[in-house]
Amino acid sequence: MKEKDTIVSIATPMGTGALSIIRCSGDEVSKIIDIFLKKKLSPRHAHYINFKNKDNIVVDDIIAIFYDSPKSYTGENMLEIICHGGPVIYQLIIDEILKLEDCRLAKAGEFSERAFLNNKISITQAESISALINAKTKEAAIAARESMSGKITQDIQKIDSSILNARVQVEALLDFSEEDIETEGLVKIGNQLKKCKDEILGITDKLEKNRLLFETSKITVLGKPNTGKSSLINYLADDDVSIVNNEAGTTRDVVSKLLNFSGVPVTIYDTAGIRETSDCIEKEGKEKAFKQAHSSDMILYLYDAQIGIDKDDLEILDTLKITNPNILVIANKIDQVEKKNLENICRYQSNDLLISILDERNIIELKESIISYLKKSIKNSSPGLYNIENVKHLNRAFKEINQINLSLGELEITAEYLKKAQKYISMVLDNDNDDRVLSGIFSNFCIGK
Numbered sequence: 001m002k003e004k005d006t007i008v009s010i011a012t013p014m015g016t017g018a019l020s021i022i023r024c025s026g027d028e029v030s031k032i033i034d035i036f037l038k039k040k041l042s043p044r045h046a047h048y049i050n051f052k053n054k055d056n057i058v059v060d061d062i063i064a065i066f067y068d069s070p071k072s073y074t075g076e077n078m079l080e081i082i083c084h085g086g087p088v089i090y091q092l093i094i095d096e097i098l099k100l101e102d103c104r105l106a107k108a109g110e111f112s113e114r115a116f117l118n119n120k121i122s123i124t125q126a127e128s129i130s131a132l133i134n135a136k137t138k139e140a141a142i143a144a145r146e147s148m149s150g151k152i153t154q155d156i157q158k159i160d161s162s163i164l165n166a167r168v169q170v171e172a173l174l175d176f177s178e179e180d181i182e183t184e185g186l187v188k189i190g191n192q193l194k195k196c197k198d199e200i201l202g203i204t205d206k207l208e209k210n211r212l213l214f215e216t217s218k219i220t221v222l223g224k225p226n227t228g229k230s231s232l233i234n235y236l237a238d239d240d241v242s243i244v245n246n247e248a249g250t251t252r253d254v255v256s257k258l259l260n261f262s263g264v265p266v267t268i269y270d271t272a273g274i275r276e277t278s279d280c281i282e283k284e285g286k287e288k289a290f291k292q293a294h295s296s297d298m299i300l301y302l303y304d305a306q307i308g309i310d311k312d313d314l315e316i317l318d319t320l321k322i323t324n325p326n327i328l329v330i331a332n333k334i335d336q337v338e339k340k341n342l343e344n345i346c347r348y349q350s351n352d353l354l355i356s357i358l359d360e361r362n363i364i365e366l367k368e369s370i371i372s373y374l375k376k377s378i379k380n381s382s383p384g385l386y387n388i389e390n391v392k393h394l395n396r397a398f399k400e401i402n403q404i405n406l407s408l409g410e411l412e413i414t415a416e417y418l419k420k421a422q423k424y425i426s427m428v429l430d431n432d433n434d435d436r437v438l439s440g441i442f443s444n445f446c447i448g449k
């Protein structure tokens, strides 16, 4: 397999449809046009034409669009063939093209990889394209699109200019010594620093929130029998996912449901209530519950507010904590506890969430807590600007500016802090140089992209 081979692939979903699009990119595109279309195509024009095989038999009548290098997606010569949408038709066309020497099927993401190598797109854009194609929710698609369009990069560039502005003001003040100018100058710098901090906070908040959109997080609900686990799942899913009954031991297997949790894709798992049992099915359910909890991003641990946390809960929590410490502990059924006794519920920690699924009490808090626990568990697979390293650089820049103690005596150190902050911002803007390219981001693309 040569890097300079001409690559060919279906660009639309495989199967039957009204139309299919076949893409070709590379040096042999002119030959493909000469041999199968037998006509010179003017670039970026749609040509209605017959695709004929080498024996001059019409395989299909198509629309062909030729893009001449470098004005194409990949930067190479490209041909797009829009043919009838049957799987046999597009396969016949691809098979004919593949008979040519130096033409081969494209690997996943190879068109975008070539676009990147030919400087047509940045690595951030490439990752955003991949994220857009793979988006599981509307919110994820919008976030990927925003990153792709360069809007977030522009926002970060704005922060860069704001810091530069502050640095210029500090330098100017260092050169002046008249009292009026000094006081006025300090106020101006103070405002500028506040602006920088607000801008950084705005963007980190957005990046942190959006990072969650690109992974399907796993949440396991666990607890003793009858604490309301299945009720909680049904409530969050707004669906009858799991059987709810006042008999303890209703759920025995792991039941899962994919949810769109305010735009965040989440698979939630209901599990069997944990208790000592001799019933072998329940025992197996219990083992499965622990296994599921361990492989999840977070655990929702439910106990009954009427009973409070007890020795058995503590034992279960100790076991869970060993392999998955990301546990949100929740007391359910507070509708059964008198208001004056709420303070006396025996809790795991003082910040346990108190809820009632029945009365829908504190559900907003529950949803907010879940999102903040998920943020802690998020892996580093987010695309482009949503990459964790960028969030860290921005946080470091904020820290530098936040420690500035603005006064005339400390202008020099202020200048230093600002210089460091700007260095972190530039790391975010220059992250095209990192080695994620080599770690195969393009393999996450679908074929034909």
Ligand SMILES: Nc1nc2c(ncn2[C@@H]2O[C@H](COP(=O)(O)OP(=O)(O)OP(=O)(O)O)[C@@H](O)[C@H]2O)c(=O)[nH]1
Residues within 6 Å of the ligand: 224, 225, 226, 227, 228, 229, 230, 231, 232, 243, 244, 245, 246, 247, 248, 249, 250, 251, 252, 271, 272, 273, 274, 332, 333, 334, 335, 336, 355, 356, 357, 358, 359
């Ligand atoms: N009063 C009150 N009852 C609730 C609440 N949440 C659930 N229940 C009731 O508690 C009982 C048990 O609920 P489930 O959701 O089946 O509990 P579970 O934890 O899944 O139970 P197992 O599957 O047996 O482990 C049912 O009768 C529910 O209607 C609540 O917030 N308040």
Ligand SMILES: [Mg+2]
Residues within 6 Å of the ligand: 229, 230, 231, 242, 243, 244, 250, 251, 270, 271, 273
């Ligand atoms: Mg249940």
